[in-house]
Amino acid sequence: MKHAATLTVNGIAYPVELEGDATLVAAIRDHIGLTGTKQGCDDCECGACMVMVDGKPVNSCTYLALQAEGAEITTVEGLADGDQLSSLQTAFLDEGGVQCGFCTPGMLVSAHALLRQNPDPSDEEIRLALGGNLCRCTGYQKIAGAVMAAAKAG
Amino acid sequence: MGDVAFHSATTVDEALALVGDGSSARVIAGGSDLVVQARHGKGMPETVVAIHRIDALKGVDASGDLTLGALASHADVAAHVDVRDGWTALADASALVGSHATRNVGTIGGNLMNASPAMETGGPLIVMGASVELRSASGTRSVAVEDLWTGPGRTSAAPGEILTGVTVPRLPERSGSAYVRLEYRRAMEIAIVGASACVTLADDGTVTAAKVALTAVAPTIVRSPAAEAAIIGTVGDDDALAAVEAGAASDASPISDLRATEDYRRAMAGVIAKRAVTVAVLRAGGDAFPIPATPVFMKGSEG
Numbered sequence: 001m002k003h004a005a006t007l008t009v010n011g012i013a014y015p016v017e018l019e020g021d022a023t024l025v026a027a028i029r030d031h032i033g034l035t036g037t038k039q040g041c042d043d044c045e046c047g048a049c050m051v052m053v054d055g056k057p058v059n060s061c062t063y064l065a066l067q068a069e070g071a072e073i074t075t076v077e078g079l080a081d082g083d084q085l086s087s088l089q090t091a092f093l094d095e096g097g098v099q100c101g102f103c104t105p106g107m108l109v110s111a112h113a114l115l116r117q118n119p120d121p122s123d124e125e126i127r128l129a130l131g132g133n134l135c136r137c138t139g140y141q142k143i144a145g146a147v148m149a150a151a152k153a154g
Numbered sequence: 155m156g157d158v159a160f161h162s163a164t165t166v167d168e169a170l171a172l173v174g175d176g177s178s179a180r181v182i183a184g185g186s187d188l189v190v191q192a193r194h195g196k197g198m199p200e201t202v203v204a205i206h207r208i209d210a211l212k213g214v215d216a217s218g219d220l221t222l223g224a225l226a227s228h229a230d231v232a233a234h235v236d237v238r239d240g241w242t243a244l245a246d247a248s249a250l251v252g253s254h255a256t257r258n259v260g261t262i263g264g265n266l267m268n269a270s271p272a273m274e275t276g277g278p279l280i281v282m283g284a285s286v287e288l289r290s291a292s293g294t295r296s297v298a299v300e301d302l303w304t305g306p307g308r309t310s311a312a313p314g315e316i317l318t319g320v321t322v323p324r325l326p327e328r329s330g331s332a333y334v335r336l337e338y339r340r341a342m343e344i345a346i347v348g349a350s351a352c353v354t355l356a357d358d359g360t361v362t363a364a365k366v367a368l369t370a371v372a373p374t375i376v377r378s379p380a381a382e383a384a385i386i387g388t389v390g391d392d393d394a395l396a397a398v399e400a401g402a403a404s405d406a407s408p409i410s411d412l413r414a415t416e417d418y419r420r421a422m423a424g425v426i427a428k429r430a431v432t433v434a435v436l437r438a439g440g441d442a443f444p445i446p447a448t449p450v451f452m453k454g455s456e457g
Contacts, residue, residue: 001159020160021198023189044190045342047253056229056258062189063259064182066160067204110254131341132253 005069009034010078018065024058025049027065028075036076036105040134047133050106051075057113059132076105079112088112088150097146099137106133111147121151162204166211166318170291172203176313179203183225184259186252187268211263211318216240220322224263228275229254231262238445241322242437243278243331243350243430246446250274250333253341263317269303270344272370276303277350278333280375281365284322288315296321303374326363329354330438332447334430335369336422338413345370346414349378349402349427351434359389359439366398366431371406371423378405381427390435395428402427 002017009032016031028037028051037060040048044062051060052074079086088111091097098104107130114121114129121129126147127140135143163169173179179201182188192198205211211223216236231237232248251257251265251274265275266286279299286302288295288311299320302309311317325331331352337343348369356362366381380401388394403424410416433447 001157003160020158020202021189021192043193044186044252044256047255050255053258057255058259059186059253059255062186064160064185064189064202064204066162067182067185067206069162070207113254128340129254132255 003066005066007032007065007068007073008071009073009075011072016065020064020066022065024051024053024060024063024065024068024073027068028060028073034075034077038102038105040102040106045134046103047106047110048103050109050133052109052113055113055116057110057132074109076108079108086112087153088115088147091146091150091153092143095142095146095149097138097143099135103133103135103137107135107143111143111150114147115151119151119154121147123148126151158198159201160204161201162207164207164209166205166208166289166316169203169205169208169316170289170314172201173314173316176315181205181267181316183261183264184227186256186260187264187270205316219324220244222262222320222322224261224317224319226262226320228252228257228260228262228265231275232257232445240325241278241282241331242445243281243333243352243434244275244322246333246448247274247278247335247348247350249446250335250337250343250448256342262320266299266302266320267309267311267317269305269307269309269374271303271306271372271374272345272348273375274333274335274345274348274369276375277348277367277369278331278352279320279322280367280377281350281352282322282325282331283365284320286317287319287321288312289318290315294318300377305373325352326354328356328438330434330436332430332433332437332443334426334433334447336426337448344413347371347406347408347419347423347426349423349430351427351430353385353390353431353434353438355435355438361385361388361390361435364431364434366402366427368402368406368423368427371408371419376405378402378427380405381431385431385435390432395432398431399424399428 384397406423408419
């Protein structure tokens with residue numbers, strides 16, 4: 001059964017028609033066409049699908065898209081200002097926090113949410129905030145370092 | 155997946171009407187259990203009734219007994235100053251659920267009704283004597299949390315009933331509580347075993363009342379009468395704590411699965427129960443032990 005709805009992603013209202021059990025990551029990628037958000041484990045383990053719903057990080061693979069109607073959804077595409085990367089994104093590049101890149105959108109969203117809530121986090125707070133995001137390349141050191149560098153840069 | 159009807163309710167009465175007799179509809183709050191289970195072969199119900207917009211189910215009130223709306227998120231509960239102060243085991247447990255993202259969408263009502271024997275919040279609620287409110291079209295009833303589960307994934311709620319809230323009594327003076335989890339990693343973890351304890355002390359430090367519950371060692375979360383008997387009447391000395399450990403291990407009836415063997419779980423049920431009782435006694439005496447209690451132990455600062 002298709003349900004007509006409007007999803008607001010990065011400030012833009014998108015009319016969509018979705019099955020009742022469509023997940024938010026499927027709506028964002030397949031219906032709206034924003035493919036920055038990754039579908040990783042698709043089982044609420046890896047965090048590659050992390051988006052913000054009303055400012056809070058949410059695993060979009062495990063959240064029904066229709067539950068997000070009326071909410072402000074922010075994906076990794078919403079972190080940059082056009083082609084101008086955010087200071088957090090720049091820090092990931094400068095500090096070597098990106099290797100294959102698959103986990104990066106989820107890492108950025110979790111880190112962005114952390115820094116909004118806590119602009120001066122400790123290393124432990126950074127690692128706890130990224131606990132729901134898996135990376136198979138970097139060993140996490142450079143990702144945590146990038147978040148710290150972004151925090152210090154303000 | 156596919157061909158699922160979705161409704162979003164804004165009042166409990168509207169949700170009850172949409173759920174009907176519960177034969178084809180299920181309630182969804184955050185979805186972190188239902189959507190994963192659907193993907194793992196349980197399938198989606200014909201009708202999903204989303205209750206996340208029912209504002210009346212979102213409150214946390216600690217002005218008397220603690221009352222939690224079914225939609226109180228784990229993040230809300232873990233951060234609530236009064237919960238951390240007066241019902242600390244529940245804050246321990248809520249702070250350990252999943253990750254930041256899981257705690258933002260996961261709710262206390264969903265955690266209880268999912269009825270996993272490995273759930274975090276159930277043990278603390280049992281040892282603190284909590285009850286839940288179940289509402290249906292025909293009325294409202296209160297059920298002790300200890301009587302809510304009948305097996306893994308099964309509850310004593312009737313199909314058309316919705317859990318609307320949780321009430322946890324205010325604990326007596328000089329009481330303390332703790333939930334400790336054995337975990338292999340910090341985030342997105344499920345208890346290998348867990349233990350909850352709630353104790354009350356006399357002025358001289360003697361434990362006058364104690365409840366201990368064990369998580370992930372039986373088809374439902376269970377009390378440990380042997381651990382409770384071992385600590386009551388003592389001051390929490392090493393001999394008493396050794397008896398708590400032995401008692402909890404003897405009351406555990408775990409299974410082997412991919413995360414741990416039966417023997418390991420039984421042995422660790424004792425160790426973790428001892429730690430939970432230790433922290434509960436410390437907190438009852440006024441010690442501001444960190445929340446959640448688990449990572450301090452994982453760093454090896456206590457035996």
